[in-house]
Amino acid sequence: MTARVRSRVDRWFARRPALALAALLPVGAVTPFLPVEVGVAAFALGTLVVGMAHGAIDHLVPLRAAGVSARRSFAAVGGVYAVLGGAVVVGFALAPAAAFVGFVALTWLHWGQGDVATLALAGVDHLPATVERGLAAVVRGGLPMAVPLLAHPDEYRLVAEWTVGLFLAESAASAAVDPIFSPAVRTATAGVMIGATLASTGAGYVRVRAGADRRGWLRDAAEVALLWAWFLLAAPVFAIGVYFALWHSLRHVGRLVLLDPTAASAVEAGDLRGALSRFARDAAPLTLGGFLVVAAVGLAVPRGPAPAAGAVAPGDAPA
Numbered sequence: 001m002t003a004r005v006r007s008r009v010d011r012w013f014a015r016r017p018a019l020a021l022a023a024l025l026p027v028g029a030v031t032p033f034l035p036v037e038v039g040v041a042a043f044a045l046g047t048l049v050v051g052m053a054h055g056a057i058d059h060l061v062p063l064r065a066a067g068v069s070a071r072r073s074f075a076a077v078g079g080v081y082a083v084l085g086g087a088v089v090v091g092f093a094l095a096p097a098a099a100f101v102g103f104v105a106l107t108w109l110h111w112g113q114g115d116v117a118t119l120a121l122a123g124v125d126h127l128p129a130t131v132e133r134g135l136a137a138v139v140r141g142g143l144p145m146a147v148p149l150l151a152h153p154d155e156y157r158l159v160a161e162w163t164v165g166l167f168l169a170e171s172a173a174s175a176a177v178d179p180i181f182s183p184a185v186r187t188a189t190a191g192v193m194i195g196a197t198l199a200s201t202g203a204g205y206v207r208v209r210a211g212a213d214r215r216g217w218l219r220d221a222a223e224v225a226l227l228w229a230w231f232l233l234a235a236p237v238f239a240i241g242v243y244f245a246l247w248h249s250l251r252h253v254g255r256l257v258l259l260d261p262t263a264a265s266a267v268e269a270g271d272l273r274g275a276l277s278r279f280a281r282d283a284a285p286l287t288l289g290g291f292l293v294v295a296a297v298g299l300a301v302p303r304g305p306a307p308a309a310g311a312v313a314p315g316d317a318p319a
Contacts, residue, residue: 005258005267010122012272013254017246022226024242028234036155039237046245052290054249057256057285064259095178096167100160104145111248112141116224118251121258124216135200136220142196143227145241146189148236149181155236157181174311197224253279 045309063073072276091099116137149156204217231239257263257275266274
């Protein structure tokens with residue numbers, strides 16, 4: 001893999017989407033005043049366009065990165081996904097509120113790791129130690145998962161109650177998520193995020209003073225500042241939907257493109273369309289399968305116990 005290929009992938013799948021997100025800041029700033037359905041539509045569109053496909057060739061990663069057999073590659077990735085997916089399903093069935101927190105934590109870890117991998121691809125050298133990369137992952141993963149809890153707790157709670165309410169009665173779901181939105185939890189979350197951001201940025205600056213490349217550190221700091229602004233300003237569902245498609249998914253696709261010799265050759269030739277076509281071909285079967293699974297789960301998930309006879313549903317009470 002040449003430096004030119006890495007640079008083009010970074011430009012096409014990371015830097016330009018970051019500029020696009022910056023351009024969307026004014027749009028994001030007005031979304032808290034719009035119906036939540038606007039955010040849901042943005043999330044659904046992003047998932048349809050790129051979100052569902054971005055992980056659809058993960059089963060090929062060991063095959064292409066480590067040279068293991070196709071059977072072992074499929075089995076390894078499929079096994080991990082089956083265990084995690086099964087744990088999520090069982091968790092929501094047994095303890096929905098705890099499972100919601102666990103799902104947020106897992107996403108925090110996954111998205112943080114993805115951003116750190118993108119920084120490594122870009123060649124930044126101010127994160128040489130494991131602890132520094134781990135701190136950067138805490139910051140990067142926490143921005144989409146934790147900052148909306150601080151800036152827009154009402155909509156965040158709406159999502160939590162809706163998710164948990166798939167498995168519990170509405171009143172029980174509301175009570176179950178109460179601890180997540182307590183002042184103590186939100187204060188602790190703010191402390192973790194602000195402290196981790198300052199520590200990560202400060203540690204990077206110390207590395208720059210010791211000889212690390214300033215441009216990589218400035219890029220890291222600028223992206224963190226952009227994501228802070230995005231998740232502070234934009235309504236949570238809209239913000240995460242746009243981030244998932246425009247930021248996380250595209251960066252993931254870029255890293256996968258590098259592992260495919262045919263797609264990487266297209267990048268070398270400056271053929272973005274060819275690289276994306278190759279990815280789309282590989283991703284199509286499991287993307288379609290993913291949509292079918294989501295549809296099946298949506299049909300199978302319980303909607304909580306029916307209200308007792310004579311009970312007044314929320315929103316039905318007279319004003």
